[in-house]
Amino acid sequence: MPMKKFINRPENIVPELLQGLALAHPKQVRLVGNNLIARAKPKVWGKVGLVTLGGSGHEPGLSGFVGDGMLDVSVAGEIFAAPGAPRCLEALRLANGGAGVLFVVLNHAGDVLSSNITMQMAQREGLNVRIVLTHEDIAGGPKPEDRRGLVGFLPVYKVAGAAAEQGLPLEKCVELAERMERNARTLSVAVRTATHPATGQPIFDLGDDEMEVGMGQHGEAGTGRMKLKGADETASLMLQMLLDDLEVKPDEELLVIVNGAGATTLMELFILFRRVHQILTEKQIKLVRAKVGEFITTQEQAGFQLMIARMDAELIHYWDAPCDAPYFTVR
Amino acid sequence: MRCSVLYGAMRDRLDRAALSRMIAGAAAQIREQHPRLSELDSAAGDGDHGTAMLRSMDRLEKGFASGPPACLKTCFQQGGWNLFGADGGASSSLLGTFFLGMADGVAANVSSMDCRDLSLAFESGLNAVRQQTKAQPGDKTMMDALVPAVATFTATAQNGKSMEAALEEAAHAAKAGAEATRNFTARYGRARFLGEKTRGHQDPGATSIALLFEGFHDGLREPHGETGNA
Numbered sequence: 282m283p284m285k286k287f288i289n290r291p292e293n294i295v296p297e298l299l300q301g302l303a304l305a306h307p308k309q310v311r312l313v314g315n316n317l318i319a320r321a322k323p324k325v326w327g328k329v330g331l332v333t334l335g336g337s338g339h340e341p342g343l344s345g346f347v348g349d350g351m352l353d354v355s356v357a358g359e360i361f362a363a364p365g366a367p368r369c370l371e372a373l374r375l376a377n378g379g380a381g382v383l384f385v386v387l388n389h390a391g392d393v394l395s396s397n398i399t400m401q402m403a404q405r406e407g408l409n410v411r412i413v414l415t416h417e418d419i420a421g422g423p424k425p426e427d428r429r430g431l432v433g434f435l436p437v438y439k440v441a442g443a444a445a446e447q448g449l450p451l452e453k454c455v456e457l458a459e460r461m462e463r464n465a466r467t468l469s470v471a472v473r474t475a476t477h478p479a480t481g482q483p484i485f486d487l488g489d490d491e492m493e494v495g496m497g498q499h500g501e502a503g504t505g506r507m508k509l510k511g512a513d514e515t516a517s518l519m520l521q522m523l524l525d526d527l528e529v530k531p532d533e534e535l536l537v538i539v540n541g542a543g544a545t546t547l548m549e550l551f552i553l554f555r556r557v558h559q560i561l562t563e564k565q566i567k568l569v570r571a572k573v574g575e576f577i578t579t580q581e582q583a584g585f586q587l588m589i590a591r592m593d594a595e596l597i598h599y600w601d602a603p604c605d606a607p608y609f610t611v612r
Numbered sequence: 613m614r615c616s617v618l619y620g621a622m623r624d625r626l627d628r629a630a631l632s633r634m635i636a637g638a639a640a641q642i643r644e645q646h647p648r649l650s651e652l653d654s655a656a657g658d659g660d661h662g663t664a665m666l667r668s669m670d671r672l673e674k675g676f677a678s679g680p681p682a683c684l685k686t687c688f689q690q691g692g693w694n695l696f697g698a699d700g701g702a703s704s705s706l707l708g709t710f711f712l713g714m715a716d717g718v719a720a721n722v723s724s725m726d727c728r729d730l731s732l733a734f735e736s737g738l739n740a741v742r743q744q745t746k747a748q749p750g751d752k753t754m755m756d757a758l759v760p761a762v763a764t765f766t767a768t769a770q771n772g773k774s775m776e777a778a779l780e781e782a783a784h785a786a787k788a789g790a791e792a793t794r795n796f797t798a799r800y801g802r803a804r805f806l807g808e809k810t811r812g813h814q815d816p817g818a819t820s821i822a823l824l825f826e827g828f829h830d831g832l833r834e835p836h837g838e839t840g841n842a
Contacts, residue, residue, distance in 0.1 A: 291663075336701065359667070361658045362701030365708070367693060390800065391701035394744055398696065398705060477659055480650055484658045 284481040291479040295337045295359055302344060306607040309348040315368050318344040318355045319375060329445040329454050330354070330376030331438065333385045334369050334392055336361045338478060341608040342577030343387075343434065350604025350611070351442035352385075360479045363391030369399040373408055381409035381451035383441055383458060387430025388416035411451060413437065413458040417465040417588070419526045420495030420505070432540040432586045433465040435576050436600060439609065443602035457599060465590040466527045468519045471496035472509060475543060475580035484579075494519065496584060512549065516556040516587070523589045524566075531565040536600065538571070538588040543578035545585050550574070553585065570600055576608070624775050627724040630832060631687060632676045637831025639669040641823040649820060655813035656803035664700035665820050668707060671698040682723040688715035688733070703817060706741055706754060713740020727775045731766040738762045745800065749789070752796040752803065752810060754817035761786035761825050776832050783825040790818035 288294055296316055303312040306321075313319045324330065334356040335343045344355040353376040358364035369384075376382050386396040396412055403410045414430070415437055421428035441458035449457075472492045474483045487493055487506075492515070494505035510518070529535065539554045541547070554573050561568045569592055577586075592600070604611050626634075642649075642665050650662030675694040681687065688711050695708030717736025718725065725733070738758060747753040749760070764785035768778035793815035803810050 358701065359664070359699045361660060362664055362699060363705070364699045365696035365704060367697045368699070391703075391705065394702050394705040394709075395696075397744060398709065479663055480659050482650075482654060482659050484654075 284476050284478070286476065286478055288478055294478055295357060298337065298340065299344065299357060302340075302607065309605060309607050310344070314371050314375065316357065317368065317372050317375065318347050318357065319372075320347055320349065320353055322349075324353055324378055324446070326378050327380055328378050328448050329380045329451050330373075330378055330382040331385065331442050331445055331454075332356070332369075332372045332376045332382055333387075333434070333438065334358065334364050334372070334395060335387055335389075336363055336391070338580060339577045341575065342432075345576075345608035346435070346438050346606045348604060348606030348609075350446045350602060351438050351606045351609060358391075360477065363389065363395045366395050366398040366402060369395055370402050370406075373399065373403050373410055374406075377408055381411065383445065383451060383454050384410050384412045385434060385437055385441070385458065386412055386414050387434055388414050388426070389429060392430075409451065411455045413441070413455060413462060415462050415465075417462065417467045418495075419466050419468055419522060431467040431469060432538055432577050432588050433462065433467050433590070435538060435572070435588075435609075436465060436536060436590055436596075437461050439604065440596055440599040442604060443599035446602070446604075457596070461590065461596055464527070464592070464596075465588060466523045467586050467588040468494065468523055469496050469542070469584060469586040470494045470515060470519060471542065471582055471584035473544060473581075473583035475582035478580060484582075492584070496582075512552045513556045516553045517560060519587045520557050520560055520589070523587065524564075527589060527591060529566055529589070529591065532567065534567045534569040534592045534597070535561065536570040536572075536588075536590040536592050536596075537561075537568055538576070538586075538590075539573045540577060540586040540588065541575040542582040542584040542586070543575070544581040544583040547574065550585060553587070557587065569597060625724040625726055626684075626730055626775060626832075628682050628684065628687060631684065633831035634828040635673055635676045635691070635831065636827075637829070638824040638827030639673040640830070641827035642666060642669045642820065645819075645823055649816050649823075652814055652816040652819055656798060656810045657816070661703060661816040661820070664698075664703055668695050668698040668700045668704040671695060672711075683721055684723065684725055685715050685718040685720050688712070688718060691715075703754070703820065706744065706817075709740050709744050710737040710758070713737035716740065727769040727773075727778055730775060731762075731769045731778070734762045734765055747800040750796055751800050752793045752798040752815045752818070753800050754815070754821045756793045756796070756815060757786040757789040757818040757821035757825075760789040761821065776829065779825065779829040779832055783822070783829045786818075786822040786825040790814060790822040793818045 336358040338360040354372040416428035417433035418429040646662030653661035671694040692712030698704040714733040714737035717733040761782040765782035798810040
């Protein structure tokens with residue numbers, strides 16, 4: 282069956298989508314250099330810069346979060362593939378405002394390799410750069426280095442971005458980003474595959490009556506294939522795994538994010554969120570902040586990611602701070 | 613095979629033109645086999661390894677075609693940068709690292725190298741890759757092909773064989789290494805999340821390395837007019 286996607290030539294997907302993003306949000310972002318998404322108006326000199334990298338095909342992530350109070354520059358790779366070091370280095374130079382750069386990297390093999398090579402080059406140039414690696418996907422197992430970076434990048438961008446905007450030093454921005462990251466846990470579930478927009482092939486196989494808990498960001502299979510379950514049961518199962526992993530106790534305060542994978546409707550996401558809220562209320566765990574929507578997707582994959590993060594007064598302060606990115610605005 | 617020892621020794625130096633032919637040979641292999649690479653990748657990854665490799669080889673070949681300097685060190689450096697610039701995820705970063713590492717193993721301002729020089733360059737490239745990944749042979753990655761390819765090249769070169777013969781042996785070793793990955797369980801990259809399920813599938817990264825070495829050999833062999841396109 283031919284792929285039903287509105288694309289032109291596969292090799293033009295990334296530049297064309299970035300052009301569209303920049304044209305649709307000219308007050309927030311612009312396309313500069315070698316296909317970098319940067320803020321429409323650069324940050325004033327003397328503040329920490331925030332840069333990220335990641336493959337494309339996951340819109341609005343990650344470039345949709347470039348803007349005041351969030352990222353300075355995003356380096357988009359090809360479909361599901363990390364961008365190489367030369368463009369990352371270009372982004373670090375662009376974001377450097379004399380106070381150092383925080384480079385947020387989601388834990389995926391290609392992204393980590395590119396960022397390590399980039400760091401070697403940045404150090405040779407004397408750029409002051411610190412990496413914060415996000416790895417909050419509990420499906421990876423107990424070892425942090427095996428855990429992938431999923432939607433947990435969002436509060437890290439938000440909190441570190443707000444701190445940088447307020448003029449805090451790099452050390453403090455790194456500390457906040459790491460604290461946010463350390464306290465976040467995500468689990469994903471897929472119920473239907475996506476089509477790879479460049480190859481036209483499905484990225485994994487899943488039976489009509491199956492779902493897979495722990496599915497990664499690119500269809501790299503998870504470990505929890507099971508019979509399809511309903512909304513309440515799925516939400517409950519996944520939430521319990523997250524609460525156990527983070528060892529959440531009553532009276533603790535949580536941020537909850539429900540992230541749609543692309544083909545799961547907002548209707549479904551609200552139904553799932555409602556159940557998460559019910560369970561947390563029963564357990565006397567405080568759900569202090571929430572976001573429901575699409576922040577990082579995998580084409581028309583059906584499923585969602587559930588993220589919980591333990592918050593404290595300082596993290597909430599920066600989560601609530603103003604920001605103005607195409608897909609995240611706080612006034 | 614060769615008419616005289618003297619001729620053989622002269623032929624057995626790699627210069628920019630010969631290096632360009634090796635790159636072109638490798639690019640031709642990838643161009644021919646990229647659908648198979650993507651198919652192998654779909655067993656445990658997202659099925660785009662072939663297109664990523666295609667992009668990488670296009671960049672690499674174009675860089676060499678557009679007149680690189682005669683200095684081989686610079687050729688390898690530019691090759692590494694071009695590979696990084698291909699935005700091909702982990703595979704282009706690792707290949708780029710291999711080329712930059714090769715540059716580190718080549719003396720400055722030389723315009724040709726002998727078999728021993730090339731083996732030192734390969735060893736240096738492999739060391740650079742080892743600094744970026746902890747993967748060992750047996751982990752079902754490109755290392756399963758790259759490690760035996762480099763070791764075999766060095767051993768063959770030390771036995772006094774020609775560069776072409778050493779590349780041929782290296783290509784065989786890489787191919788055997790890639791085929792052996794069928795029996796391994798993935799422990800690195802995205803495929804590691806599939807664990808035991810990856811058994812029975814040949815690793816696409818190792819397969820790519822085997823194709824590159826086969827292509828390097830094709831490229832070096834061509835002017836001898838022995839078999840043409842194998």
